[in-house]
Amino acid sequence: MPLVSPTMTSEPPALPPQPVLAVKQLRRSFGRFMAVDGLDLAVEEGEIYGFLGVNGAGKTTTIRMLMGIVAPDSGTIRLLGEETRRTTLKQKQQIGYVSQEQAFYPWMTAEMLGKFVGALYPTWDRQEYDRLLKVLEVPSHRKVSGLSGGMRVKLALALAIAPRPSLLILDEPTAGLDPVARREFLEIITHQAREYGRTTFFSTHLLDEVERAADRVGIIHQGKMRFEGKLTHLRDRVRRIRLNREAALPEGFAMWRELEPEAGDPENTRTFIVDADPSTWAGSAMIGQRLSLDDIFIACVGISTTRI
Amino acid sequence: MTAVLFRKEWRQHGLWFLILGGLTLVIFLLVVQGVNQDGTGGGIFFGIGQGMTYVFPIVVFILCHLLVAVEYRNKTQLFLEGLPLPKWKMVFVKAFIATLLVCLYTIGIVLIGWLASGGSEAVSPRFLGILLSTSALFGWFITGFFFLVAFLGRYRIPVLIVVFFLMNWLVASTAVPVGDFPPFALIQRFGFEREIWPRDAMISSAIITLLFFAASFTLGLAKEGSVSAILGEKMSYREKMFIGASIAIGFIAVMVWETPAAQPFDIPGSIAEERDGMRVFVSPESIPKTADVEIQLASYLVRELSEKRDWLGISESDFPPLYVVEKTGIEEDLIEWEAVEGDKAILMYADYRNPEFNRETLMAWSMSQTLDTFSMGRNGVEHRWWIVCGYEGLWEMEDASPERVKEREQLAFDTLEEFGFSVEQLIGRSQYADEAGWKEADAVIYMGFRYLRDKFGIEVLQQFARRTINRAVSRKDGRAVWWDLTHPVEREFENTFALTLEEFVEATIKIIEDHNTEEPNDKEAAE
Numbered sequence: 001m002p003l004v005s006p007t008m009t010s011e012p013p014a015l016p017p018q019p020v021l022a023v024k025q026l027r028r029s030f031g032r033f034m035a036v037d038g039l040d041l042a043v044e045e046g047e048i049y050g051f052l053g054v055n056g057a058g059k060t061t062t063i064r065m066l067m068g069i070v071a072p073d074s075g076t077i078r079l080l081g082e083e084t085r086r087t088t089l090k091q092k093q094q095i096g097y098v099s100q101e102q103a104f105y106p107w108m109t110a111e112m113l114g115k116f117v118g119a120l121y122p123t124w125d126r127q128e129y130d131r132l133l134k135v136l137e138v139p140s141h142r143k144v145s146g147l148s149g150g151m152r153v154k155l156a157l158a159l160a161i162a163p164r165p166s167l168l169i170l171d172e173p174t175a176g177l178d179p180v181a182r183r184e185f186l187e188i189i190t191h192q193a194r195e196y197g198r199t200t201f202f203s204t205h206l207l208d209e210v211e212r213a214a215d216r217v218g219i220i221h222q223g224k225m226r227f228e229g230k231l232t233h234l235r236d237r238v239r240r241i242r243l244n245r246e247a248a249l250p251e252g253f254a255m256w257r258e259l260e261p262e263a264g265d266p267e268n269t270r271t272f273i274v275d276a277d278p279s280t281w282a283g284s285a286m287i288g289q290r291l292s293l294d295d296i297f298i299a300c301v302g303i304s305t306t307r308i
Numbered sequence: 309m310t311a312v313l314f315r316k317e318w319r320q321h322g323l324w325f326l327i328l329g330g331l332t333l334v335i336f337l338l339v340v341q342g343v344n345q346d347g348t349g350g351g352i353f354f355g356i357g358q359g360m361t362y363v364f365p366i367v368v369f370i371l372c373h374l375l376v377a378v379e380y381r382n383k384t385q386l387f388l389e390g391l392p393l394p395k396w397k398m399v400f401v402k403a404f405i406a407t408l409l410v411c412l413y414t415i416g417i418v419l420i421g422w423l424a425s426g427g428s429e430a431v432s433p434r435f436l437g438i439l440l441s442t443s444a445l446f447g448w449f450i451t452g453f454f455f456l457v458a459f460l461g462r463y464r465i466p467v468l469i470v471v472f473f474l475m476n477w478l479v480a481s482t483a484v485p486v487g488d489f490p491p492f493a494l495i496q497r498f499g500f501e502r503e504i505w506p507r508d509a510m511i512s513s514a515i516i517t518l519l520f521f522a523a524s525f526t527l528g529l530a531k532e533g534s535v536s537a538i539l540g541e542k543m544s545y546r547e548k549m550f551i552g553a554s555i556a557i558g559f560i561a562v563m564v565w566e567t568p569a570a571q572p573f574d575i576p577g578s579i580a581e582e583r584d585g586m587r588v589f590v591s592p593e594s595i596p597k598t599a600d601v602e603i604q605l606a607s608y609l610v611r612e613l614s615e616k617r618d619w620l621g622i623s624e625s626d627f628p629p630l631y632v633v634e635k636t637g638i639e640e641d642l643i644e645w646e647a648v649e650g651d652k653a654i655l656m657y658a659d660y661r662n663p664e665f666n667r668e669t670l671m672a673w674s675m676s677q678t679l680d681t682f683s684m685g686r687n688g689v690e691h692r693w694w695i696v697c698g699y700e701g702l703w704e705m706e707d708a709s710p711e712r713v714k715e716r717e718q719l720a721f722d723t724l725e726e727f728g729f730s731v732e733q734l735i736g737r738s739q740y741a742d743e744a745g746w747k748e749a750d751a752v753i754y755m756g757f758r759y760l761r762d763k764f765g766i767e768v769l770q771q772f773a774r775r776t777i778n779r780a781v782s783r784k785d786g787r788a789v790w791w792d793l794t795h796p797v798e799r800e801f802e803n804t805f806a807l808t809l810e811e812f813v814e815a816t817i818k819i820i821e822d823h824n825t826e827e828p829n830d831k832e833a834a835e
Contacts, residue, residue: 069389092392099390103383105320112319119312120392 239288701754
């Protein structure tokens with residue numbers, strides 16, 4: 001019998017990898033309006049993170065703080081291994097960013113934009129940019145003012161990917177795109193993540209995008225993180241149950257929301273959306289009805305934080 | 309990185325830069341033509357100075373609007389801020405371009421003026437250097453101001469409107485010496501200051517401009533890149549109405565409240581005297597029982613001024629009328645002077661009923677102001693003012709009592725002892741007077757001219773005056789300027805008196821020392 005187990009080594013166990021992007025207690029207000037209120041999130045390397053929230057939830061403000069466009073009031077941002085109060089130039093050079101509005105110079109062509117932006121990134125890949133323009137069917141010699149909204153988004157994506165960034169940050173990139181273009185866009189970012197291990201953080205208010213592309217999702221509402229984790233976990237955890245009016249919620253179950261009674265509901269009963277660990281569900285006599293992502297999202301934006 | 313920003317700005321606005329430059333030159337060509345034909349100023353470069361004050365700011369405003377405001381209004385600033393670009397570099401490139409273009413425009417304006425003048429302006433290398441540097445520095449000041457204002461977002465137009473009205477009110481309705489404010493002082497004598505670099509004004513203007521740019525950088529770095537902030541570049545309807553109404557109300561209030569000062573041409577109760585085309589008006593503060601004092605003063609002044617005018621060989625039509633208005637409470641010398649719009653008259657205030665009032669001093673000062681005014685300021689700057697002051701001293705002391713003469717001699721000596729006297733101080737009269745005091749500087753130059761009168765005679769002195777300070781500068785006539793070029797003052801002095809200025813200064817020093825009435829023993833006894 002060997003003295004040392006083949007599985008044992010003299011080296012210490014490897015530390016878990018640091019998130020590529022992590023924020024802690026991020027806060028930002030505009031006058032009396034608190035746009036982001038103590039936000040925590042983490043994005044692992046190589047994953048696609050869907051940042052989900054309704055309009056005005058604080059998604060764009062969060063992203064602008066990540067990009068150093070807006071300074072946070074408090075909190076920290078850890079980006080690409082470095083913790084900073086405000087994103088540095090060097091960090092920005094490793095990030096590909098697509099903003100909510102493509103405010104390109106209307107007089108520039110895609111080619112001019114490529115030259116302009118390319119001069120700012122040491123890792124700019126001119127050939128990759130040209131290839132992306134071809135693949136995305138963006139005419140390189142037409143002025144931006146002559147491009148449709150969808151083409152501008154694709155152009156923005158090409159500009160974001162061409163520097164071969166370690167991290168892609170996309171702020172509602174598919175807003176204004178038709179369903180076909182949206183599908184194309186999501187396929188591109190999924191391909192980039194799978195093929196090149198590119199970490200992607202994208203914000204959206206469309207659930208199907210998150211379902212289609214994201215590995216993990218963070219749901220933000222009124223500046224606070226409501227949920228962060230895998231979607232499958234979310235669907236395993238959050239279900240609908242019906243209890244007698246006098247019955248109490250068993251231990252291990254957290255109530256998200258009580259639903260209004262509907263016609264056909266049995267008398268003296270109440271309906272809840274509850275959250276519990278999958279093992280708790282397995283060991284319970286209660287049968288919870290699984291919900292669609294839409295229902296879960298709507299219930300989620302009305303309750304306190306749950307993290308998996 | 310910086311090069312790419314410069315290229316971007318050039319590609320974005322290059323055509324506008326060229327159009328603005330071309331328009332600027334065309335406008336100034338028209339200004340210059342106007343000066344040539346109608347005489348809206350005292351010379352080509354005076355006209356350019358006026359254009360720099362009133363027209364150039366509009367050009368610079370457009371330039372700064374293109375470089376700064378357009379970026380924010382079109383939201384392209386959001387695009388830039390998502391890129392790995394330091395904000396300070398974005399601002400720096402814009403500031404640099406604005407400065408460079410304005411310098412090029414001003415150089416072009418000055419050179420255009422020189423070429424368009426067809427050589428009728430006497431431009432020495434020193435003069436050209438002064439013109440170019442003062443105009444470029446003034447242009448830079450204007451750029452700094454508008455560059456800063458461009459960062460004010462939706463408040464820039466109201467701020468500009470307020471500043472515009474405030475400046476107009478200060479100039480037109482108050483005694484605030486706006487022209488003495490360093491950047492404006494740079495072009496106040498634009499086209500006249502040929503020899504002396506306005507050093508203090510240049511340094512102060514540069515500092516003020518740097519402060520403007522520092523404030524611009526602060527604003528530029530602090531401005532939020534959020535959509536809401538950038539949307540704030542445009543004023544809401546309510547804001548526009550409020551600000552428009554406030555400005556209109558303020559304007560009306562000032563118009564109603566502000567009563568225009570009475571012009572000297574309609575002073576009631578004034579005593580008028582005329583002789584050989586010379587007119588003098590003397591006005592009491594309040595209507596007296598008898599007007600004997602006014603009559604005597606007016607008679608004296610009209611006689612003296614007309615004689616001196618004729619002595620100098622100045623024509624009747626060139627000599628403006630004199631208005632003397634009684635004013636009590638004047639502290640120094642009991643005499644003050646005020647500019648009259650259009651230079652149509654000489655306006656003096658005097659406490660002439662005061663026992664200590666001296667009418668010879670009033671007469672002499674009136675002559676000096678007339679010589680300065682009818683030459684459109686040329687006798688007051690360049691290196692002629694010392695000549696005017698020298699004659700002023702002789703006229704003032706013509707009939708002075710021996711005690712007064714001795715007092716003046718002693719003052720000259722004391723000034724010499726403390727501040728010295730040199731050719732630089734002779735020519736740089738204002739600086740010498742700032743240092744030593746005007747009375748003191750006057751005392752020194754009086755002694756110099758007394759020496760010339762005693763040694764060479766009054767006729768030679770007359771000859772010199774007629775060759776240097778009696779030329780009326782016509783607004784249509786550039787010949788006086790050619791005379792300047794071909795007959796510089798130093799050479800005229802040497803040709804008339806067979807003395808260099810250095811020899812004259814030495815002689816002045818000697819005569820002051822010879823006339824020192826205090827013996828060393830007396831001084832020791834006094835101590």
